[in-house]
Amino acid sequence: MGGHSKEDARRLEWATLNLERGVVGGGGETTGYGNASLKPAIGLVRLFSACMVSGGIQYGWALQLSLLSPYSQTLGISHSYVSLTWICGPIAGFVVQPIVGYYSDRCTSKMGRRRPFILAGCIIICLSVLMIGFSADIGRRLGDTTEHCSTFTGSRWYAAAVYIVGFWFLDFANNTVQGPARAMMADLAAGHHGPNVGQAIFSLWMALGSVLGYLAGANAKWHEWFPWLKTAACCDACANLKGAFLTAVVLIVVTMSATLWLAGEEQKQLDKDDVDASGGACSAFVDLFKCLKNLPPAMFSVLAVTAVTWLAWFPFFQYNTDWMGREIFHGEPQGAGGKADLYNAGVREGAVGLLLCSVALGVTSLLIPKLCRKLTSRVVWSVSNLMVFILMAAMVILGIVSMKGYQPSLAATLSAGPNHSFRAGALAIFAFIGIPQAVLYSVPWAVASEVAAKDGGGQGLTIGVLNIAIVLPQLVIALGAGPIDGAFNKGNTPAFGIGAVFAFICAVLALILLPRTRGVSNATVMAGGH
Structure with a gap:
């Protein structure tokens, strides 16, 4: 038992077994997400479709994992400093998720508790993806170099700066969407199917998004299918990345729209906990x-x-x-x-x-x-x-x-x-x-x-x-x-x-x-x- 008391082990085993039964949280609450004010008994097909946004987000995340470390080095960021561009991930996870989770639990928007954050996060993701995909072109306009990308091998610092800003916004936006989207699925499934079903569907969409995203990242023909992606600042590999990220924008818009339309959240009513929660982000x-x-x-x-x-x-x-x-x-x-x-x-x-x-x-x-x-x-x-x-x-x-x-x-x-x-x-x-x-x-x-x-x-x-x-x-x-x-x-x-x-x-x-x-x-x- 690693030196821990039997009581500690029993508490953890109790928690895990409750999770398998579909019981989350204590005090008789069924979801652990607060008292969900949602339409009851949502159909399984509609529940599956309402989680579509998680597949779109994971598609973009798969592209980020497979393409961005290599791409950053083509802009002149040395291999030794590539790891520093990923600092935004842990910072965003630590800062954004608790704050967004706190406010989404208490949100009283007419759109519901989770959907406003999903909408805002997806919009920022699309803008960030466009910044990353077109960073080489933007850098050229700002004065990086007039030399063609096929012969230039130096650093493009304006492009690198645009890329890093887009990368940071992308990670912050990903964290803005993921927590509320996962919480919403537990809310929607709680009335009829149970939270296990909701989270299983969420995971399935993420797996599908990963497979499609890595397929898009492995494709070397985006620049052939869409020749206009190639510019003086963006050659074949850059154009392939640009094409893959443009498909991510389209997919995120489509999946976000489906989720916002089908989720069926209702406005949360204020209660005593919400009124007393005056500490804001610090809380x-x-x-x-x-x-x-x-x-x-x-x-x-x-x-x-x-x-x-x-x-x-x-x-x-x-x-x-x-x-x-x-x-x-x-x-x-x-x-x-x-x-x-x-x-x-x-x-x-x-x-x-x-x-x-x-x-x-x-x-x-x-x-x-x-x-x-x-x-x-x-x-x-x-x-x-x-x-x-x-x-x-x-x-x-x-x-x-x-x-x-x-x-x-x-x-x-x-x-x-x-x-x-x-x-x-x-x-x-x-x-x-x-x-x-x-x-x-x-x-x-x-x-x-x-x-x-x-x-x-x-x-x-x-x-x-x-x-x-x-x-x-x-x-x-x-x-x-x-x-x-x-x-x-x-x-x-x-x-x-x-x-x-x-x-x-x-x-x-x-x-x-x-x-x-x-x-x-x-x-x-x-x-x-x-």
Whole structure:
């Protein structure tokens, strides 16, 4: 039991079993999201359609994960500083989600509690995506260079500045939408189907969005289908990114419209808690830390293991396609001749690998509840981290072997592409890593969301509890990966090596610290953690 009392274990097991029964929160409340003033007995087809926005958002998130780290380097941001552009993710998760969750729990708009935030967030996402996609063109207009993109290999600082601003707004907007959208699904499903059904549908849409997003990122023909995407500042790879992101705008508008039309939220009536909640945004953090203060000791062990788990995972999320482009395809984002083409081909191949990862994640998520009931969640969590250790160590070894004896001066043409065995091995690693990723997106949330909601507060705030254990390690990796890369000058190898070490540590900690809980709900599998 890792030194914790039997009472702590019973409290956690009670929470997890209640989640599996569809009971969330304490005091007889059915959803944990506050007293939902929604139309009862929404049909299953309409409920499924009302969650469509989560697929659109995940489509854009998949493009962000697969394309933006490589793209930022084509603008002149060095590999050592790419990690700093991702700082906005943990900051947005820590600041935005509690505030948006707090206000969405208390929103009295005629549109309902969640839909105003979904609408505002989706509008900002579309504007941010356009800024990112057209950053090279905007930078040229601002004075970056008059040289054609096919020959220019220097830095484009105006374009990089526009890109970074768009990137930050995109992450803040993603966090604005995701929490209320997830909370709304629990609200809508509570009256007839139960929260498990609502969250399962939410997860299914996210999985579909991931697959479509990685397919779009792997497509190399956007510039052929839409030749007008190419400009003097934006060549083939940039035009492909622009085309993929324009499809994201269209998809988000369509899915957002369907959600806003079909959700059927009604205006929330003011109650005493809303009238007394005069602390504004500060109250969001007061409630959040009050919730943390009241958690049982065993719950802090869950948060600690979650934090170490994300220290292991974040290097993969940040550098996966860049590793494929550099270490496996031997390309360079601003390389001369065929080296840039090799890098872009590797990035697209990495997107294919992430698609395989999403498929494995979706299939594995169906098996996790049964595995947790049979083996206990701590064993499943430990084994998943052991898998991450093995797979990240394999990425380090494969990258080193691939680059051993490689001479960049000879890689001027596409004929110097990847070894087919290395390429197949890399794709296999991407596919298998989807198995432990399913655990990452399910087991911690199944326990933490229940225990956090037990002592009151809307589910909008509940998401922020476990988010603390996610955003802090993300911030550590974002700040530390660049200096480590600069010190060793080994590309992505140091970051993946660090991830492998943390994964092994977490495999041990999970067995020592976590209680013996067996239940985990199908409803809590998440395809994201932005």
